[in-house]
Amino acid sequence: MAAATACVSTGCCSITSAREGYGRQQQGSPSNAAAKSLSRSSFCGDKVAASLKAQAWLPATPKRQNAAMGPIQVSSVLAELDEALEDGTEEKARVDPRTVLSIILGGGAGTRLYPLTKRRAKPAVPIGGAYRLIDVPMSNCINSRINKVFILTQFNSTSLNRHLARTYNFGKINFGDGFVEVLAATQTPGDRGADWFQGTADAVRQYLWLFEDAKNKVVEDVVILSGDHLYRMDYMDFVQKHRDSGADITISCVPMDDSRASDYGLMKIDDEGRVLYFNEKPKGDALKSMQVDTTVLGLTPEEAAAKPYIASMGIYVFKKDVLLKLLRWRYPTANDFGSEIIPASAKEFNVQAYLFNDYWEDIGTIKSFFDANLALTSQPPQFSFYDATKPIFTSPRYLPPTKIEQCQVVDSIISHGCILKGCSVNHSIVGIRSRLQEGIVLKDTMMMGADFYQTEEEVAQLLKAGKIPLGVGENSRISNCIIDKNARIGKNVVIANTDNVQEASRPEEGFYIRTGVTVIEKNGIVKDGTVI
Template sequence: MSVATTETTTSATAAVGASEDQALEARNSKTVVAVILGGGAGTRLFPLTKRRAKPAVPIGGAYRLIDVPMSNCINSGINKVYILTQFNSQSLNRHLSRAYDCTNGVAFGDGFVEVLAATQTPGSEGKRWFQGTADAVRQFDWLFDDAKSKDIEDVLILSGDHLYRMDYMDFVQSHRQRGAGISICCLPIDGSRASDFGLMKIDDTGRVISFSEKPKGGELKAMVIDTTVLGLSKEEAENKPYIASMGVYIFKKDILLNLLRWRFPTANDFGSEIIPAAAKEINVKAYLFNDYWEDIGTIKSFFEANLALAEQPPRFSFYDDDRPMYTSRRNLPPSTVNNSKITDSIISHGCFLDNCRIEHSVVGVRSRIGSNVHLKDTVMLGADYYETDTERGQLLAEGNVPIGIGENTTIQKCIIDKNARIGKNVIISNSEGVEEADRTSEGFYIRTGVTVVLKNSIIADGLVI
C-alpha cells in the first residue's frame, strides 16, 4: 500500500511538472519574432504624415506611435523585432536608433531591432514597392531562413499605428496551447464602428469560421454573433455583437512562409486576402483583447485619442511602473510654469508656460506658450529644438514670429505640429464649422473639423481661422 501511494504521488508530481514545463515552453519568448508594419502612405493622417511615417507621428506629448508596439514587445520579453518601412521613414529610423539601439537606449540582450526599408532588387518581381501588409512581409521572408532565425517558431505581426497596452506572450501562449496555425487578436465592438474593421464569426471553440473585411449592409448584419462565447456578460454581448480584428496576428513560421510563398503568392494583404482564405483550411483561432485599443489612422482618431489621455480618469495612460512605455532620451529639464491655470491637461517636459490658461489639452516637449494665451481641446506636438532668448528677441524685433504661441492668442479644437510659429493675437477656433480646407500657403489644413497647423509653419499675427 505504501509503495502504491508513493508511485501515485510520483506520477502526479511528474504530471504536474510536465504541465508546468509545457506552460513555460508556451511562454518561451526566445522563439518569437515580431514584425512591426510601418503602414502605407498615411493619407488619412495627412498632413501629420507629410514628412514622417505613420509610426513616427508623436502622441501623448512625449512619445511616438512606434513606441507602443516596441514597448509592448519589451515588456512581453520579445527582443527580436523587425520594423518594415516604406514612406517618409527618415524620422522613424532616427527615433528608433536613438531609443532602441543596444548601445544607447533599451538593452536587448541577445535580441535585435532591425529597420527594413522597402528596396528594389534585380528581376521583375524586385522592381515594385510593398503592395500591402502581406506583400511587405513576403519581400523580406528570406530573413526567416537566416541563421539568427533558426530557433523562431512563431511570427507576431503588429501594426505601428495603434494605441494599447498588451502582454503579447499571453497571446502567444494561447496560440500555442490551442494548437492554432494562425491566431487573430480581436475585440468586441458595437454596430457604430463595425463596418470600419475586418469582422469574424467564430464557433464555440474560438475557431474562426468566416471573415469579412469592412462589410456593409446585409454583409454586416450577417456578421452578428453571440459574443458571450468570448466570456462577455449578456449585457455586454448585446451592446457589442461583433468581433473585430485588431490587425495583430500570430503565425506559425512554417505556415506563414507556406502561405506567402506557395499557397497565396499573389495575395497582398493579410486582413482582406490571406486570413479569410486561410481560415477555410487552417486552424485559425480568435483571441479576445477586451481592453482599451484605438486605431490611430485618421486625424479625428488621433485628435480624440490624445485628448482622451487628459480625461479623468483616462481611458488609457502612459503611466505604469510595471509596464512602462519607452521612448528616446531627451535629457530635458522639468517644465517651467509661471502664474498659469492648467486643468485636465498633460504638460510634457522642457516647456515654458507664462501666465496662460490651458484646458483639456496635451502640450508636447519644448513648447513655449506666451502670456494671456488660452488653449482648449488642443494637441500641441511641441518642438525639436529651443531658440535662445537672444534669438527670440531678435526675431520679435524684426517683426518675425518665434517658435511657440505668441501672447493674447486663443486656440481650440486644434492640432499644432512641431516647430510651428503662431503669432500674437491669433484666433484659431474654426467658428464657421468648416469640415475640410487646404490652406497650405497660410500654414494650416482643416480635417474633419479639426484645424491642423503644419510643421514649421508660420501663423501671422492677428490671423483668424
C-alpha cells in the same frame, strides 16, 4: 533596454526612469511520458519525491513524526505521481520568448493622417506629448519579453529610423540573440525586384529570406503588428493561447457594439473560437448577420449582449512555417494580410480568434488621432502612460522640468521642457519644449512641441525683425486644433473654425482642416492677427 526611457509628464516637471529588458525564461513542467519514466526509475526516493512535491506535481504528505514510523514507501509515492499525471494536473509548458519574432509594419504612406505624415512615417507621428506611435508596439514587445523585432519602413522613414536608433539601441549591452532592426524597402534584381512594398503581406514577403536566417532558426511563431494603434497588451499571453489552441494563425480581436461595428472588419466564429469568415465594414442586414456569441471568448453574458460583434485589430500570430508557406507558395501575389491572406486562409487553415477585452484604438485618421490624444486628459483616462509596471518607453531627452508662471491649467498634460507664461490651458496636451506666451487661451488642442529651443536673445531678435519665433504668440486663442512640431503662431491669432468647415487645404498659409479639426503643419507659420 539600454537607451530606452519611460517618460511621464507630471504637470510642471518630468520624471524619467530606466528599466531593464527581459525577465528570465519560465520553465514548464515535464511531459507525462518523461515524468512517468522518471517514476519508474530505480533512483526514485525521498529526494525525488520531495522535489516533485516542491514543484506542485505531487500532493503533500504528512511529515514523519519520528523514525519509528518507518521510511516513506516508494511504491506509494509512485502511485501518487501516476494519479496526478493521469488527472492532467501538470502545468502546460510556457512559451519561451526567444522562440517568438515580432514584425512591426510601419511602411504605409499614412494618407489618412496627412498632413501629419507629410514629412514623417506614420509610426513616427508624436503622441501624448512626449512619445511616438512606434513606442507603443515597441514597448509592448519589451514588456512581453520579446527581444527579436523587425520594423518594416518605406515612406518618409528618416525620423523614424533616427528615433529607433536613439531609443532602442541593443548594441551597448549584451541581450543575447535579441535585436531591433529596421528593414527599409529596397530594390533587388529579378522580375519583381524593382517593385517597392505593395502592401503589408508583400512587405513581409520581400524579406522572407531574412526570417529564415541562422539567427532566427529558433523562431517558431511570428507576431505581426501595426504601428498606428494605441493599447497595452501582453503579446506572450497572445502567443500562449495561439499555441495552446493548436492554431496555424491567431487573430487578436476586440468586442464591438452596434454603434462602432460597421466601421471595422468583423469576424464570424464557431463555438470553439475558430474563425469562419470575414466581412469588411458591413451595413444593415449584413451587419446583423455578423453577430456572434462572445461568451465563447470569455465575455460575461451581460458584456456579450452589449458587444455582440468582434473586430479584427490587425494583429496576428502565425506559425513560422505557415507564414512562409502562405506568402511564398500558397498566395504568392497577395499583397495585404487583412483583406487577402487572412480571409483566404480561414477556408483551409486553423484560424483562431483571441479576445482582447481592453482599451484599443486605431488612430489612423486625423479625427481618431485627435480624439485619442485628448482622451488622455480624462479622469481617469481609458489609456494611461502612468503605469510603472508596463511603461511606454521613448527616447531619453534629458530636458529640464516645465516652468509655469501665473497660468491656469485644467485637465491637461504638460510635457517636460516647456515654458508657460500667463496663459490658460484647458483639456489640452502641450508637447516637449513648447512655449506659450501671455494672454494665450488653449482649449481642446494637441500641441506637439518643438525639436529645439530658441534663446531669449533669439526670440527678441526675431520679434524685432518682424518675424515669428517658435511656439504661440501673445493673446492668441486656439481651440479644436493640432499644432505640429516647430510651428510658429503669431500674436492675436484666432483658430476656432467658427464656420465649421470640414475639409480645407491651405499649405501656403500653413494649415489644413480635416474632419473639422484644424491642423497647423510641421514648421508652419501663421502670421499675426490671422483668423482661421
